[in-house]
Amino acid sequence: MINTVSTTPFEGQKPGTSGLRKKVSVFQQPRYVDNFVQSIMDCLDGTEGATLVVGGDGRFFNREAIQIVIRMAAAKGFGRIVVGRGGILSTPAASNLIRKLKAFGGIVLSASHNPGGPEGDFGIKYNVGNGGPAPEKVTDAIYARTQTVDRLAYEDAPDVDLDRIGETQVGGATVAVIDPVADYQALMETLFDFDRIRALFASGFRMRFDAMSAVTGPYAKAILEGALGAPAGTVVNGTPLPDFGGHHPDPNLVHAKELYDLAMSADAPDLCAASDGDGDRNLIIGKGLSVTPSDSLAVLAANAHLAKGYAQGISGVARSMPTSAAADRVAAAKGINIFETPTGWKFFGNLLDAGLVTICGEESAGTGSNHVREKDGLWAVLLWLDILAARRESVAQIVREHWATYGRNYYSRHDYEEVASEGANALMAGLRGALPALKGKRFGALEVANADDFAYHDPVDGSDSKNQGVRILFADGSRLIYRLSGTGTAGATLRVYIDRYVADPAQHGLDTQDALADLIALSRDLAGIARHTGRTEPSVIT
Ligand code: VG1
Ligand code: CO
DSSP states (O other), X not given: OEEEEEOOOOTTOOOBBTBEEEEHHHHTSTTHHHHHHHHHHHTOOOOXXXXXXXXXXXXXXXXXXXXXXXXXXXXXXXXXXXXXXXXXXXXXXXXXXXXXXXXXXXXXXXXXXXXXXXXXXXXXXXXXXXXXXXXXXXXXXXXXXXXXXXXXXXXXXXXXOTTSOEEEEETTEEEEEEOTTHHHHHHHHHHSOHHHHHHHHHTTOOEEEEOTTSTHHHHHIIIIIIITOOOTTSEESOSOOTTGGGSOOOOSTTTTHHHHHHHHSTTOOSEEEEEOTTSOBEEEEETTEEEOHXXXXXXXXXXXXXXXXXXXXXXXXXXXXXXXXXXXXXXXXXXXXXXXXXSSGGGTHHHHHTXXXXXXXXXXXXXXXXXXXXXXXXXXXXXXXXXXHHHOOOHHHHXXXXXXXXXEEEEEEEEEEEEXXXXXXXXXXXXXXXXXXXXXXXXXXXXXXXXXXXXXXXXXXXXXXXXXXXXXXXXXXXXXXXXXOSSOSSSEEXXXXXXXXXXXXXXXXXXXXXXXXXXXXXXXXXXXXXXXXXXXXXXXXX
């Protein structure tokens, strides 16, 4: 039986870079989740009897939200609702399931790298039938619907036991609770040479993988310690916790500091790696050398052919605009496609579907390929492992050789988190206003060759996305980029991306912040960061 109740819209249910993200307390308001999920349902056509994939990163409120989604999806007419046991599905595993089951789409409950727990954040994201995040035209339609939604429809049924593998009937829908890891692991086995990686571990190769008490723990344990024979204890913080143990599950040098310190110590393992809340980001640190995500993308693109899943070569690479151009040099050398897209994985979907690119990446520690339509943290770690097993060189050797071949992009992102929105908006408006006059201006040795607000024309569906970030491009190839985060839940976060290309191998051993010092100072002056935000230093440097 379907129950229908009336509702009134909530303001601000606008999906950002990656779905709707708010404080848990916002989601806990009566009807808040329901309104958003109903708005998604109201935008879907042809769901009768179709399959929906549902899962999340295990954070606080995950289970409650999933029960609401199940009742509403059943009322919508979905015939099969596939849920990961315990409500767990990493974002890439959800993407894989949508594709494998030819599902209509999926709902991913996650606020990714944002902190969890009752005081933390929650999020809901809709993915379409290719397994990827809904494109802008879909998220725009969902947002429009949230502003008019007036009734909620639920299948009248008790909660589904999410911890028991098996099937339950909820109205006309069969709810299948499945093992969240098995299908994902099977996919990884088709891409990488597990025997070769097993031999690497057997030869004494040591690794530490920090799952940050988030969703990748079960995946990493099954694959690294199970299938690949890495010693027990290789995976740390491997149990997903609703509050991530009180940590920020963001694999960067600030929030994964313990791992970083280990990698820099005398007793460093050969590889240190980590993933984020929902398992789509990755951090790669070799003995004594942390690999900048933009470099990781370039190294993976240059070496992917060593893995069996990419042995036939890659068709192209796409990177988000703020990501350094290191991958562009690899693409140029290989004579393959290169695309520059706005921030957010949703912009890669069309390029991947059309076969124009095989590998994609973002400076924010996201790398992935055409195997799914999300970035994939464990995939990136396994590709690195497979390359290390094939080359039998260290991470540092591979990266240094890469720089020697292609040149080095010194790269850093400075985040000014949770600043007042008015100041952040004024700063961006000021920069946009200053753009026309910037061209040709000199700042010491730096001359502005071009300055604009990044716009993207999707070559596949012809859509246009404007105002995607202010770029100041210098004559020597250096760049300063400014944008406001679309994933935060408190105030505004200003992201400043600083990039400098250095060809000369004699200059490849500098400290990144030193190598960028003049650009960093200019980034603050030019935008008036202290004046607009009251901050003289960033809160996170990656
Ligand atoms: C950030 C990153 C972006 C990434 C997004 C989602 O967005 O910059 O590259 O795609 O998070 O990542 P923003 O708008 O805050 O800069 V995750 O791991 O949430 O799914
Ligand atoms: Co994530």
